[in-house]
Amino acid sequence: MTAEIITIGDEILIGQTVDTNSTFIAKEFNKIGLAVNRISSISDNKTDILDKLYNSINYSDIVLVTGGLGPTNDDITKNTILEFFDDILITDKNVLSKIKYLWKKFIKQPLLQVNIDQSLVPSKATIFVNKKGSAPGMWLTKNNTTFIFLPGVPFEMKHIMKDYVLPKIIKEFNLPTILHKTILTYGLGESSIAERITDWENNLPNNLNLAYLPSLGRVKLRISTKGNDFDLLNGIVNSYVDTLLPLINDIFVGFEEDNSIQELIANNLIKSKLTLSVAESCSGGKISDDLVSIPGASKYFNGSIICYSTKSKIDVLGVNPEIILTESVVSSKVVEDMALKVKKIFKSDYGLATTGNAGPSKGDSEKEIGTVYIGISTPHETYSYKYSFGNSRERVTRKTVNKSFELLLKELLKN
Amino acid sequence: MTAEIITIGDEILIGQTVDTNSTFIAKEFNKIGLAVNRISSISDNKTDILDKLYNSINYSDIVLVTGGLGPTNDDITKNTILEFFDDILITDKNVLSKIKYLWKKFIKQPLLQVNIDQSLVPSKATIFVNKKGSAPGMWLTKNNTTFIFLPGVPFEMKHIMKDYVLPKIIKEFNLPTILHKTILTYGLGESSIAERITDWENNLPNNLNLAYLPSLGRVKLRISTKGNDFDLLNGIVNSYVDTLLPLINDIFVGFEEDNSIQELIANNLIKSKLTLSVAESCSGGKISDDLVSIPGASKYFNGSIICYSTKSKIDVLGVNPEIILTESVVSSKVVEDMALKVKKIFKSDYGLATTGNAGPSKGDSEKEIGTVYIGISTPHETYSYKYSFGNSRERVTRKTVNKSFELLLKELLKN
16 A cells, blocks of 8 residues: 655745645654655646646555645636546535534634635545535545545644544555654764664664664664564564664664654653753744643743843843853853853753854854854753854754753753 | 756655755745746655656656765665666765865764765766765756756755756756745635635736635735746736735735745834844744844844743743732733733833643633733833634644734834
8 A cells, every 4th residue: 555645736836835734644644554655746737736646546545635725716626626537516515514614603704605615525525524624625536546635724634634534544444554763863973873883784674674864963763664563563673773772872862753852851851840941042942942842841841031132141141241241142151151040040950051153143252153052050060062053044053952952851861 | 947856765755854955945946937847755765766767857857856865775866876877986086075074174073985985976977066065966967857966964955056056057048037926914814815806816917826825814925927027027016916905905914025024023123223022921932933033133132031831920020920810821911911021121122922821731721722812012002912723732822923923013014
């Protein structure tokens, strides 16, 4: 069984929108044992859509298409479906009553004919009523290939996927288990890791695949396999992981299954009933945002001060202005004072702080662009490290966030 | 002239990585007049890569491929290229000396044979030396189709694109101008906008395309056209925009050319020499992060307090605990006090504040999940609005951020 994902919409082809829908769908398909062999983005153009659909019949067992189902003139997917499946439109009463309900209860704008027309669906389709919008999901088959059409608005697509599409695929097809285990490492390049684990990698059986995923100071090692028996597969993967870990114990920081490094930090702090607060300068709120994105953050995250200006480091955070004068605002003494002060202000157990020059121009410090200090204040000590993260603003801030989480997790794992 | 983008790598097909490379490339191609007709992600698998390359010969004039050029065993793009172009590997001395330099100066880890082997390139290729990594870019042709291969690490890919690929495409091909103008609206659904501007839309000439891009409380209207004379095209688009604006003046907030709403806010504040600070609860740092992502934010953004816990709203921000007791921490009085206090603490002209229940469980307030208050404190007054943003945590925070920027921009535009 293979699947492919097609997104329809010029906004992706002109670079206006990032295709996060396909990422979500691919991940969900993988979880239920459905391998995605191709993801494509094509134009809101009848010929392109038809070409792609005909091409997919021979390529995939399941074809999931998102986008182009809106009520405006630029959305042409539904009419194209009619031609492809040689079908006609009929009114779906459930969809129509849901649209009337949504408009009355939430939208509170006039119900127009184009909104009512969203309840017209191909007569051959199995229909999934959209509880969060007007365009329903549709399931059709042609020459033994299953075609699923979903609206492109992410939260509508996600709801229909989870409530209808995934359960129906599991029910109708006999799917294998796909297993991925991802190991997070920090501090060594991919080629050096590869050299170090050559013997281990050469001994991997054919049905275990190893991938190296390098990204800004960290390398993920992903082991993947596929089969019918989850427990058996899991046992095999774990036995190879057990022999790998001693080879990389200096750079290993944890597993990413569905766990990101923020989740590992969150779990650790919640388990130890400890709290954290953050003083962010060059990272500008990204660390806090990443922490808060995990439900339950209030259990360990007390809050942050984004002290972007030098003045606010003094006025709001209470950093000693003399240190700033003598050492520069981008310095180890300042970042350590920031970590200490933010810990005290929020009455937390741990304080984390960043200060640096992200560029493109130098701010209130003469330190070279890309220079970043990260400070950690624990219940027992306060320390910091200096980094040179290059001259791209975006990269400097992302690297600062990654490295901050790495340092913090390493500190927490000491206990 | 048409172009397509291919990304190679299982990490996209299993949903582990979002394909932001294609978004960047598509945007840059559009700027130089090169229309992208298809974006595909395929597996690190020789058969799939070859199938795709052969298919692309008949489909596109320029094929840009990223990924699969790393030094580890899972990267097989280079060997596949050799087969496709019937070529052999030779050492490129410039690439080799750049690798030696990078390893000595920045990487500071042993230079391994696999790193040296990155200087082996197809003999028929034009080579672009990678200044930020070991895998060079490569430009080859087959049957009049140009194939460009770039590393998948985003900052390496971006550097080779900007320094070599885009200038070479401009030099070698005679490209038209592609023009997009995007109008930002807030507060009305896409179908209601479409009904209101029906006559205007029906009068658009055939070579002007209109697209509706709805997203969490806002709708973007994008007008696109293509031709040879930039000034002529720009004049035509602007004349249609001029007749559109009076029809949507109540929902129009600005243009997004390369300008996001944060940039419109930044430009407005910088021009008026006014400053802003933010108190974020349920938005958890996202507003600050979006503000700081724009270079020059220090000119108007003084900083923020992320007061995620009720305790920190009192201890750090100084919100009156009596208001919290009598009104609940999610209330108009609290958010207004937050906006006022953060304005005073940072000595800013404007204060912006958010408080709400993002879910999935209720926090320190009994207010329904999805309830959000946004407060604004100006030099003259402090006010707030209440919203119901549904029950998805991610959507609630994103809508809070969007709505906050909308309210702030509307406030700034009053002057």
